[in-house]
Amino acid sequence: MSPLLEMRNIWVEYGDKIVLERVSLEIAERSFVAVVGPSGAGKSTFLRLILGQEAPSRGQVLLDGQPMRAECGPDRGVVFQRYSVFPHLTALGNVMFGIECAQAPFAARLFGAQRRAARETAVEMLAAVGLEHSLDVYPAQMSGGMQQRLAIAQALVKHPRILLLDEPFGALDPGIRLDMHALITRLWQERGLTIVMVTHDIGEAFKLGTRVLAFDKRRHDPHAPHRFGATTTYDLPLDRKTLPPQALVDAIGGNLPQRDLA
Amino acid sequence: MTRLVDIRLGRGARLLLGALPIVALLFVYLLASEARHLDNPADKVLPTFEAMAQAIRGLTTDRDPSTDRIILVADTLASLYRLGIGLAIATATALVLGLLLGVMPLARAILGPMVAVIAVIPPVAVLPILFIVLGLDEASKIALIAIGIAPFMTRDLTSFVANLPVEQSVKAQTLGANSWQLAIRVALPQLMPRLIEALRLSMGPAWVFLIASEAVASDVGLGYRIFLVRRYFAMDIILPYVAWISLLAIATDALMLFISRRSFPWAHGAGR
Numbered sequence: 001m002s003p004l005l006e007m008r009n010i011w012v013e014y015g016d017k018i019v020l021e022r023v024s025l026e027i028a029e030r031s032f033v034a035v036v037g038p039s040g041a042g043k044s045t046f047l048r049l050i051l052g053q054e055a056p057s058r059g060q061v062l063l064d065g066q067p068m069r070a071e072c073g074p075d076r077g078v079v080f081q082r083y084s085v086f087p088h089l090t091a092l093g094n095v096m097f098g099i100e101c102a103q104a105p106f107a108a109r110l111f112g113a114q115r116r117a118a119r120e121t122a123v124e125m126l127a128a129v130g131l132e133h134s135l136d137v138y139p140a141q142m143s144g145g146m147q148q149r150l151a152i153a154q155a156l157v158k159h160p161r162i163l164l165l166d167e168p169f170g171a172l173d174p175g176i177r178l179d180m181h182a183l184i185t186r187l188w189q190e191r192g193l194t195i196v197m198v199t200h201d202i203g204e205a206f207k208l209g210t211r212v213l214a215f216d217k218r219r220h221d222p223h224a225p226h227r228f229g230a231t232t233t234y235d236l237p238l239d240r241k242t243l244p245p246q247a248l249v250d251a252i253g254g255n256l257p258q259r260d261l262a
Numbered sequence: 263m264t265r266l267v268d269i270r271l272g273r274g275a276r277l278l279l280g281a282l283p284i285v286a287l288l289f290v291y292l293l294a295s296e297a298r299h300l301d302n303p304a305d306k307v308l309p310t311f312e313a314m315a316q317a318i319r320g321l322t323t324d325r326d327p328s329t330d331r332i333i334l335v336a337d338t339l340a341s342l343y344r345l346g347i348g349l350a351i352a353t354a355t356a357l358v359l360g361l362l363l364g365v366m367p368l369a370r371a372i373l374g375p376m377v378a379v380i381a382v383i384p385p386v387a388v389l390p391i392l393f394i395v396l397g398l399d400e401a402s403k404i405a406l407i408a409i410g411i412a413p414f415m416t417r418d419l420t421s422f423v424a425n426l427p428v429e430q431s432v433k434a435q436t437l438g439a440n441s442w443q444l445a446i447r448v449a450l451p452q453l454m455p456r457l458i459e460a461l462r463l464s465m466g467p468a469w470v471f472l473i474a475s476e477a478v479a480s481d482v483g484l485g486y487r488i489f490l491v492r493r494y495f496a497m498d499i500i501l502p503y504v505a506w507i508s509l510l511a512i513a514t515d516a517l518m519l520f521i522s523r524r525s526f527p528w529a530h531g532a533g534r
Contacts, residue, residue, distance in 0.1 A: 053432055072435035083427035086434075088451040088528050097447065098437035108443040138528040151433075158437055 002065055004029040004194055005050065005162060010059035011229070012045050019045050021229035023059070025213070027162075027196065032188055034209030035198045036248075041215040041230040043198045047166050050196060051076055063161065074102070077155030081167045084151035085139045091150050092135045095122035098158045122157060129153045129183060145176040149183065156187065165197040169204065181208060202249060212236045214248055309498035317498040329482070334506075341484040342510070344400060345472050348407025349461065352468075355408070356415035357457055363416070364423020364453075365445045374420070381413035386474055393479060403475040410471040411464040418460045423449050455529035458522040462515055469511060 003026035010023040020042045027033055037043050048054040049061055055070035062068065063075065078084075085094050099118040100110050110118050126132055129149040139147050148168055155163060165184075169177045185208060188195055199205050205212050214234035221227055234248055271279065295308040309317075321334040329336055359377065363370045389406055396402040426449065434448045476485030484507055491499045523530050 051432065051436070072432050074436060074438035076436055078433060078436050080429045080433070083429035084433055086430065086448060086452075088526070097434070097439075100447075101434075101438040101440075101443050105440065106442070108439075108447045140528055154433075154437065160436070 003027055004064060006060075006062040006065075007049075008060045008062070010049065010056045010061065012042065012049070012054070013057040013229075017226040018229035020049075020056075020215075020231065022231050025232060025235065027194065029194050030192050032193075032195045032208060032210045033197070033213060034205035034211070035196065035213045035215065036200070036202050036205045037215035037230065037233075039200070041217065043215055044166060046215065047164055047196065047198050050162065051078055051164055074098070074158045075161045076164060077158055077160030077162070078164045078166065079148065079151040079155055079168045081170050085147055085154060087139050090136045090138055091126060091131055091142075091153075092119065092122055094139070094150055094154050095125050095157050098154065102158075122153075125153045125157045126150075128156075128187070143176075144172050145180060148172065148180060152184070152187070156191070156193075162194045162196060165195060165199075167198055167200060170200065177204075184208065206238065210238055212238060306495045306497055309501065313498040314502050317496070318502050321499065321502075326482070333487070336482050337484045337487050338506075338510075340480075340482045341472060341476065344403045344476075344483070345407060345468060347400075348404045348472070349411070349464075349468060351404065351408040352410075352412035352415060352464070353457065353461055355412045356419055356460065357453070359416045360419025360423060360457075361445055361449055361453060363420040364426075365441070365449050370420065370424065377413055377416050377420075380409075381417055385410035385471055389475060389478065398479040403472065403480070406475045407468050407471045411468050414467075415457075415460045415464055418463075419453060419456060422456045423453055426452060451526075452529075455522050455526040458518050462518050465511060465515060469507065473507075 005027040007023055007025050010020060011018070012020040023046070035043050035046060045054065049056055052068060052070050052072045060067055072078075086097065089097065096110075096118050099121060100108055103114060103118070104110055109115075123132070123135065126135060129152055131146065131149055131153065134142065134146065139150065142150065151168075168184075169180050172180060181204070184195070187193060197205075197208065212234065213232050214236075215230045216233040217228050217230045218233060219228045234245070236245075291308065292311070295305075295310050298305045298308050299310060318334075322332060324333055325331060326333050326336050359373070363373055363377070385406060388409065389402075392402040392405050392409075396405055430448055431444060434444050439447065472483075473485035473488070476483040477489040480486040484503060488500050488503050
């Protein structure tokens with residue numbers, strides 16, 4: 001089976017600052033890839049590359065075997081830590097937005113039977129993330145956890161080939177975070193999603209992922225720290241029983257994972 | 263002890279305390295007016311409240327000989343007409359340009375510098391040009407108001423739209439939105455409350471431009487009347503007119519705030 005996403009010798013440079021160097025990897029369909037690494041190691045840059053928000057200075061990104069254009073598209077969904085939902089739309093409006101964009105290129109709004117069908121799909125999606133009782137609520141009235149549930153529903157309604165999560169649970173309370181772990185695991189299993197999640201919580205990475213990628217700088221020049229970029233230092237396939245190597249825990253810090261989901 | 267910065271007031275106390283300085287101001291005026299009239303019963307600089315009431319009665323019953331309309335009504339309608347059209351033109355311009363420039367970096371690169379240049383021109387300085395080009399009629403006054411506030415509003419709205427979180431634009435694109443859909447479904451609705459906000463802030467300058475243009479060349483209007491009766495030292499007319507203009511300004515401001523709260527509840531905290 002050909003990989004869903006492939007990166008071939010990717011370099012990302014800003015002027016003479018090298019962020020990523022020699023990143024080559026493949027991501028298989030239905031995998032849950034957790035990306036960890038210290039701050040400034042290019043985790044978010046890696047995510048923006050897949051998202052198409054940024055183009056590599058060198059190398060190629062292929063999606064389904066086709067070179068990817070450096071522009072965001074509906075085949076890649078995203079949930080950010082903040083600002084993922086539109087404040088001026090209700091929960092229902094936020095989820096319907098994706099359907100309306102596809103079906104009404106000019107008006108960007110649907111009417112009549114089409115609207116009812118879109119609404120039905122959106123309600124179903126909101127129920128799947130546990131927001132069936134908050135259809136007409138604006139994001140400002142929601143808790144952080146509810147907003148992230150909404151953001152996930154909003155992304156999934158487009159059936160993206162790959163779902164990108166940028167520290168999605170970083171700002172949530174520990175209890176809520178556990179709920180969200182259960183939710184994303186269930187959605188991933190039920191819907192056969194492919195997920196790439198950036199996190200700074202190594203426990204979360206080993207708990208949720210089927211594969212953990214660690215980004216860090218292999219080489220370090222004390223006089224010109226910006227001249228060496230980060231690359232993948234660990235690429236660990238997980239069977240959900242693997243514990244992180246001590247060296248990785250030391251490099252990144254964070255909590256040791258709990259094996260409660262295995 | 264409670265710190266001064268931590269003292270919070272209830273609604274009643276706030277209204278009462280807010281009214282105090284205004285009442286005090288009126289009282290000071292009353293005393294000063296009294297004192298001047300004791301000195302000189304024919305004083306015109308600080309007219310008594312009776313004299314002002316008398317003048318108002320005259321203005322609300324007498325008719326303008328040329329148009330046969332009640333003077334205060336004719337002045338108010340003429341001024342509000344100019345102000346309304348001018349604001350409408352400025353608002354429409356700012357809305358379209360602000361949206362375009364804010365959403366599209368390409369449009370910002372092309373038109374941004376021109377808007378910035380126009381914005382720094384003092385509007386009253388171009389009033390003579392407007393009189394020459396558009397004549398002394400309504401058009402030049404309306405144009406002054408529009409030219410006076412549209413650049414400010416455009417720049418305000420442009421920077422507002424351009425500073426919307428980049429995540430929103432990325433998110434919309436991953437949901438399949440094209441540039442047009444992004445503009446009218448993501449940027450435009452969020453722009454609307456800001457538009458009203460910018461309009462509220464522009465009302466002060468708009469009144470200045472209105473009064474200025476009416477003072478220079480006009481035959482009816484609130485500004486025209488004030489500058490006309492100035493020749494006769496008629497403070498008893500000028501002061502009520504100034505109060506009336508302030509009242510109109512407060513009313514329009516409250517109306518706009520009401521509309522914004524009503525139409526865009528998500529922009530004013532939670533509440534639906």
